[in-house]
Amino acid sequence: MTDLAEPAEQVVVRVGLAERAYDIVIGSGLVEQAGALIAERLPGVRAAIVTDRNVAGRHLSRLKSGLDKAGIDNVAIELEPGEKTKSFDALRGVVDAVLAARLERGDIVIALGGGVIGDLAGFASAIVRRGMRLVQMPTSLLAQVDSSVGGKTGINSAHGKNLVGAFHQPSLVLSDTDVLDTLPEREFRAGYAEVAKYGLIDRPQFFDWLEKNWREVFAGGAARTEAIAESCRAKAEVVARDERETGDRALLNLGHTFGHALEAATGYDGGRLVHGEGVAIGMALAHRFSARMNLASPDDAERVEAHLKAVGLPWRISDIEGELPGADGLLDYIRQDKKVSRGALTFILTRGVGQAFVARDVPASEVRSFLAEQIER
């Protein structure tokens, strides 16, 4: 971890994936500077910008004028906002539009938006001409610290979320910290759950720092830049160790098995629970369950719960409004989660803050009785 006491205004994180290494640039004013930064690193390219109508209204004209100034020929493809856009139909629409613009393999798709746009546009760039170059410009905190790093792209299927996709690394990621000021507070806070996650996985000093500095991260400026940069470093390290998710990368799912089950149990109703909130509750549950299994001290579970509570995130099942299924129902959702490998229950558990590990063959009966307790909290 770099020295967090003196955070920098603009930070470049290098993701070291051998011949597919790339830079993540994090800082202020990057929407305007994108044209110049792209022209410098990827000379001569043409661009297709994929975005949604909400993001387009706020940022597209500034991005386009920067590209124009840098002499980068560009077209924009605007989609409907929302998770429904991660579909086969939208994928086909983007692929056709990129081909219609006669872009070649060396040209770029720019994904300007949150996780939905990044996943969809990233997948389209992975399959047009068997792989074009991709520039991620994530506009939500969640996308800046999670989905834009690591090369996972994809769409949903009737059989589940993210079941169709590709591993496709970007050539460049530009994370403009200013655009986060246009986000609703709740969305920023939900994204923060993933920031805290990196501390909990294997960076205890980062978690300490967040406990002290989270107000500054929420306020913006240098602390926010540094929190995003440290999150990207954390994710990039795990991805570099395990690009195609055969081992360690599973650690990034800390909080996600419980979280996904809760998202599914609320019917993916964002009014009740958004992804980051599910992860927050999931992380608290993973620490509490680890304590119950005598793997970690209950003090660590308390500490995690206290921090989530302090920043205003939900941390227990009863924080979710409305009806929920009982322990058996939640367990069924866990079983259906795609991370279930050959019938065994795999969880990310912990030995304490910053000491997460992959636990395979967790007994379903233990999970069930734990959930029955937790529903009552």
Add this chain to the structure above:
Amino acid sequence: MTDLAEPAEQVVVRVGLAERAYDIVIGSGLVEQAGALIAERLPGVRAAIVTDRNVAGRHLSRLKSGLDKAGIDNVAIELEPGEKTKSFDALRGVVDAVLAARLERGDIVIALGGGVIGDLAGFASAIVRRGMRLVQMPTSLLAQVDSSVGGKTGINSAHGKNLVGAFHQPSLVLSDTDVLDTLPEREFRAGYAEVAKYGLIDRPQFFDWLEKNWREVFAGGAARTEAIAESCRAKAEVVARDERETGDRALLNLGHTFGHALEAATGYDGGRLVHGEGVAIGMALAHRFSARMNLASPDDAERVEAHLKAVGLPWRISDIEGELPGADGLLDYIRQDKKVSRGALTFILTRGVGQAFVARDVPASEVRSFLAEQIER
């Protein structure tokens, strides 16, 4: 090159792509043996067989009974035969069917069929759960010596052929030489053009051998097995040098720039010209054009033309029945070909049999006047 004087009955070609290395098994009776061979190499997998109705009628029940015997749980997905199946709609259908069968990442898609099935099923396996395992069982000579080797998968778009896809290496290729006996003679012969191509690229001894032994290759048995194996070795070597087609792999397009233009000019009417026939004429043209540019001796062009003629393949533009556009029209088709990079005309030319090379910036005016001459032959 191995000693072609004593060809073996069953041959295994290892494709050396580091952690993605795999075997191509070529020989007799492999449809029946597939279950046992897969169980041995990929223990514990479940399978989705993707095939077309014609191939299913001839080979599916034998494949399924072998899989059943080996304890490999399997489902079959049957598609319409023909190039139209390489579509977004068919892709979605296969993806949904594989997910409905609840296959996991470590399970396999078996592509049982010609190039259309291999490309489509291969692409589906590349994107379901961001990459499942793939077993190619090519049932045409063209697929056995070309499309099943090298990891290119994909579908067509309204903007052109193979414009959407992925690089996805199979875990195993099983090429049953018996199934080729059920092919129409014309289809086998067209596939042979790609066999000859490997000799012309960089294996002059193989081309010598084919000149002497082509009748035995057409008749079946050991010479056929060896011709397929040598073709796979040739392609595998090029692919291993350049998996993602940034350089040398372009050599495999010998004959394809002219060939694709001719296919396009006939409106992809297989009654007039099938892919391998287009490649045959394209290879003859590439050698003749190289001679005209003083790169190679006219004797080499004569030799290539004579061999294609001997095996019954078309070798000049006038061998195509019906109306064709003039030199300008053909040049337009060449310009539209996806291998055109940033406006420059790239051709695979040659310094003689077995000495092909990538020529960039070939003057369009030279190509035009050459085509004007050749149309009259």
